Amino acid sequence: MSPPSTRKSSAAAPGLVASRHTATRATWWHLAMIVAALVWLLPMLWMLSLALSDNATLSQGVTGLIPRDFTLDNVFGVFSVGLTSRWFLNSAIVAIVTTVLTVLLCAMAGYAFARIEFPGRTFVYATVLAGLMIPKEAMFIPLFTMVADAEMHNTYAALVLPRIAAPLGVFLMTQFFSKIPLEMEEAARVDGAGPWRTFFSIMLPLATPGMFALGIFTFVQTWNDYLWPLVSATKSEMFTITTGLASLQGNFAQATELGSLMARGLVGSLPLLIIFLLFQRHLIRGISMTSGGK
Known part of the structure; x- marks a missing residue:
């Protein structure tokens, strides 16, 4: 009969190999990533290298x-060309206002579709989702006509309002709201909270990752x-950073100076990098919870 230590090591060998x-x-997976x-x-x-080169x-x-x-010089010179500072500010205003309005309206609509019973809910929800199949370029002509009839071109409203409809x-x-337990709302109703109080005080905080x-x-x-x-923006002072920097390509000197060109692209994308680095954990958590993860 083999000693107990030998039997234990033999039994542990498959687990150790596994x-x-x-x-x-x-290790190989991490290396591949x-x-x-x-x-x-x-x-x-490569863009950063060119932006920092003469x-x-x-x-x-x-x-x-x-x-x-x-x-x-290329990086510092970005804001000395054209109306770059104004374009940067325009993009910041449009992006921030659009984000706030879109998140708020989509949260209200999502809560209604997920929790509130009303006639035609399925049909309305299907109609909203049908908007995902329509490319935004196909809506440019009617959208341009509507904004022109309202005399809103070259305004912040024209740059913001068409974006907040987000199927x-x-x-x-x-x-996201459909995955929140019903007991949360029932407890709020027992405590005397109305629909709006329940939405803003209970549901919205729980939906923070998705938002x-x-x-x-x-x-x-x-x-x-x-x-x-x-x-929509035909006046240079209403350009966003994307259209403004692209307009500089008409200047021969600006188009041929590769370092300056890459510096403009670097500065234009910098806010997006900062946003992602600051909120990447919230982004990953929100996506995983929306898709059914824990």
């Missing part, structure tokens, strides 16, 4: 990820939008 196999798979992240970051690193040096060649003749946001918030995720999506899409500001 744990080592799992650790090896996890690191490589994918580096590939995704490569264009951004324009005269870049005219001789643009290879490599290390800045050539390091300089900050995807309504869908996300409906899914953060929707807010980040909305902010990024609004900040990056180019077509609608290009159509």
Whole structure:
């Protein structure tokens, strides 16, 4: 008969092998994710390198990820060209106001579709979701006509209002509210809370992760939008950062200075990077909870 220590080591061997196999798979998975992240970051690193390089040096060649003749003139010079400061402010106002209104309206609509029984709810919800199948470019002509009839072009309202109708946001918030236990609302009713008090004091705080995720999506899409500001804002002082920086391409000197061009792209995308770095945990949590994760 074999000693007890031998029997214990034999029994533990399969578990040890399995744990080592799992650790090896996890290591290879992380390495693959690191490589994918580096590939995704490569264009951004190249843009950063060009933005920090001297324009005269870049005219001789643009290879490599290390800045050539390091300089900050291109970055500091972004706000000295055109109305860049005003364009940046326009984008900030439009993106922030659009995000707040979209999140609030989509949260109210999502709560109604998920919790409130009313005639035709299924039909109305299906009609809202049908908006996901219509490309926004197909709505440009009627939307442009409506805004023109209201004499709202070249205003912040024209840049904000068409964006707050977000079928995807309504869908996300409906899914989120439908996963909140009914006992939460029942407890609020027992305590004497009305529908509005229940929504703002109970449901909205519980839906914070989903609202953060929707807010980040909305902010990024609004900040990056180019077509609608290009159509609606015809005065240079009402350009957003995307249309404003693109308008500088008509200037031959600005279009041929590669370092300045990359610096404008870097400054234009910087707020999005900051937003993602600050709220990435909320974004991941909101998406996982909306899709049914814990």
